Amino acid sequence: MRYTFLLYSDPADTAQMTQDDWVQMKAVYGQYIGALQEAGIFVDTDWLHPADTATTLSLKDGEKSVQDGPVAETRETLGGYFVIDVPDLDVALKWAEQCPAAQMGKVEIRASAMDSL
């Protein structure tokens, strides 16, 4: 089953990071992606621009609204995601524990609903 990890963190925690810190962080994520690929469970990942650059669109109630900013204004924002393919939640939890984002913030694990439709 596919599981998506939604990586949440507080942008304030990364505001003070230096160029070196970023290089190091990219290396850490690179290793994690490598580990997922080696395990044959890697599907997709991306790193998103900050939440304040988000644009939110809705056609709810037949009316188009385009709004500046994310869906919810929270301290911790969605910064990226991973999609992996593993047998069950326990395996997904183990991989989420390895995810560097868990050190800095939170990793929300969501199972794919496509299979159960």
Added chain:
Amino acid sequence: MTAPARAAEDAARASYGKLVAMLAARSGDIAAAEDALADAFVQALRTWPARGIPDRPEAWLLTTARNRATDSARRDRRITFTEEVPEMPTTDHLSFPDHRLKLMFVCAHPAIEEGLRTPLILQTVLGVQAADIARVFNVAPSAMAQRLVRVKRKIKDTRIPFVLPGDPDIASRRDALLNAVYAAYAVDWQEGTGDLSHEAHYLATLLADLMPDNAETLGLAALITFIEARRGANLRAGLYVPLPEQDPDLWNTGLIDRAALFLTRASALGAPGRFQLEAAIQAVHAERHVTGVTNWRALSQLYAGLMQAHPSLGAAVGRAAAVGEDAGPAAALALLDLIEPDAVKAFQPYWATRAHLLAAYNPQSAADAYTRAIDLSTYAPATRWLEARRAALAPRLS
């Protein structure tokens, strides 16, 4: 009740959790397993009277439920199959305990809301009705039913695996298991039919076998076994018999010895905890069988320790009762007065204990406290006993 109906009910009581566990282990869908099993019971009540009770009712129920589950899975996929391949499980499969343990560990999974783990185990492993669980946990039945449905959907949709967890995970899920088993025992042991408490006793010893290196698991097995040993002495002529008045000759000494053994093994592991302390309290009571007296000083001290490490309303009232026997009612009443009044409004043991402590020197207050205890009592033998106590005070009331 007819013989087939009785056989179906016996099978239901004895193996509900086992059957749900075996059915759900395959699909991960607890709700579907429960539905299929319910259908199988309906089927049993319809066909057993005419065709007779099968040799192995449990196996019959499992096969029928499995076919049922397969049918509905096929219906969901809109494909029709005509071939039926019945699958007869062997008795070995049925007696193998791991299925139920796996289900218990699923219910205690960290991805499940903590407060729902015990209710979920009570419902899926032990077959307790949502309404009864709601009563025990003091929430509205509809709310409890809804939360249980939601959590079963989560188990299925996020695919929480039906496996015995590895060592570090066993430790983190153990508390929920032990609490659930004790809650199941407590739900039934006095007011229930006895089936659930027998099942809980069995599961407690099973868990002790599975985790012999865990002191609290052994402690729980000891605690439940001590209480179970007194089952035959709890009632006399339809009246509840409180522990200090029980005839120790009616206690089951075999069970007392087993309980003591569990507790000894637990203590040797050097990791004290709530269940071991409560079991130690029961062990002191059990000693009366040999010594003829109750060591109330030891009980006061054990309760003091319990209150310090794991305070609870039950422990606070139990402590006051022990102190009352050891140091007198004044000291005990002072302890009762320390308890938050709101917390004891609906707590029957508090009022029964208070009444007992007041009886010696304030019969009117004692009678009032008995009346409150009687109003709160839901167990007929206890109600009758409290009424007898209150009646005994009558000559001294002005």
